Amino acid sequence: MKKNLQQVLNKIFQVILVLILLLDVYELVNYLSAPEDYMFGTEVNGWRYSSEMYYSGVLLFELLLVSSVLFAGFSRMSIKSLLLLRGLVFVIVAAFWFL
Numbered sequence: 001m002k003k004n005l006q007q008v009l010n011k012i013f014q015v016i017l018v019l020i021l022l023l024d025v026y027e028l029v030n031y032l033s034a035p036e037d038y039m040f041g042t043e044v045n046g047w048r049y050s051s052e053m054y055y056s057g058v059l060l061f062e063l064l065l066v067s068s069v070l071f072a073g074f075s076r077m078s079i080k081s082l083l084l085l086r087g088l089v090f091v092i093v094a095a096f097w098f099l
Contacts, residue, residue, distance in 0.1 A: 006079045013086035014070065020093055021066045028059045062093055 069089045072082060 006083050010079055010083045013090055017066050017070055024059050024062050065089055
């Protein structure tokens with residue numbers, strides 16, 4: 001029963017991280033296609049836009065972090081370790097949205 005719950009939570013985190021990954025790719029494409037819409041000192045989609053590289057830098061960091069954790073599922077990690085890692089990455093990524 002406990003292992004089944006861990007597997008379900010693991011899949012939920014995996015789906016959430018894939019959605020975050022897709023959202024980040026979408027936001028990065030929007031930013032790169034129209035950078036003039038992102039003025040310094042403004043807030044865009046909940047992000048405080050403080051410098052030219054801040055927005056794209058945070059998105060790239062999130063893309064790398066989330067994709068590396070998603071691919072960690074192909075390694076020989078235990079379900080519990082993978083669940084902990086994905087949960088931690090979810091918390092870190094969620095914290096970026098509120099910085």
